[in-house]
Amino acid sequence: MTQHQGTLRKMHTAADEDNLVHYTLPVGDELVAMNPLIGQKIVLSFEGQIACVHCGSKTKKSFNQGYCYRCLISLAQCDTCIIKPELCHYHQGTCREPQWGEAHCLTDHFVYLANTGTLKVGITRHVTDGISSRWMDQGATQALVMLRVKDRLTSGLVETAFKQHIADKTNWRTMLKGAPAEQDLHASMQALLKEIAPQLEQLSAQQGLQAIQPVEHSGHAIHYPVQHYPDKIKSINLDKTPAFEGELVGIKGQYWLLDGDRVINIRKYAGYKVTLSV
Known part of the structure; x- marks a missing residue:
């Protein structure tokens, strides 16, 4: 059994010449190639610790897919206008981080x-x-x-x-x-x-x-590495079910598809410290 331990980040994506998406999962300092794991049994365990994806500080609750509350209310990348770009207010001189706004907006x-x-x-x-x-x-x-x-x-x-x-x-x-x-x-x-x-x-x-x-x-x-789609979706919540195991039958978007019609949104748990066993 191979183990990887560290904080999660959203999966990296890259498409090959046939437009098949290849996924890489950051777990701490490691990058785990996910496509080769499809068809294999995996175990994911949440270790009960969450670190902000921006500042690294420990937080009891994750906001906006990985941020602590202090970063949520102070970073431009967490402002409402990121979700609703029609509300961009850089031109009003009220951007939380003007340099960030210049580079990204x-x-x-x-x-x-x-x-x-x-x-x-x-x-x-x-x-x-x-x-x-x-x-x-x-x-x-x-x-x-x-x-x-x-x-x-x-x-x-x-x-x-x-x-x-x-x-x-x-x-x-x-x-x-x-x-x-x-x-x-x-x-x-x-x-x-x-x-x-x-x-x-x-x-x-x-x-x-x-x-x-x-x-x-x-x-x-665009094509995705999926062997089987769920018939009736059952979503896994790491906060309520801190450990699960099963066969990985596909990946689409930022979701893992597992046997038993279970799915989990990996991006939602950015900053969670986990152990991934294959």
Whole structure:
């Protein structure tokens, strides 16, 4: 039996040439390749300690997927505008960390369409010719970049216009029920852009003529290492069930899929000290 012990972080993702997602799990100072563990029995035990993913201090309760309360109320990356970018307030001079805001918010963002079981709109900073880690974290099986915008605030305003016609959240239960039917993302994009054309025109007038630009993007199909999807999802909560074992039958998004239709959101437990045994 091989053991790994330390604090958890969200799984790292990378897609190979066939667009199959490969997962690596940080456990303390170790990086554990997860794809080779699919089909094997694993045991995960929570050791009762939680450390903030930012400052490292011990905390009895984790907030916002890994932060202590002090970091939650002081870091720009934990502000409400990270979840709701249309509320970005850097231009008002009230950003918690202006330098962080300049590096992360005053840069190009991309508005995308994704299939996560149902179609959704979203934003990401990192899209080149590859697959955004955000798509893989959300368990998207298809993704298409629609627009490039000048900053985070503008991306949020554009996303808000789209949200009148399409969801902006991933239904994790739907995402884990199986491989969804393939969608014609280009046709959906054209229909959505037509619907919100007046709002985009108004935003361009407010934010600048070059603030919102269409993107030529062929789209991506994304595949996940899953042997079996759950028939009836049973979610594991480490706070209530501090140890579990079973066969790892797949990984999708940031979720482990285990035998017995059990699933666990690994990202939720960032900062938890655990022992992983294989």
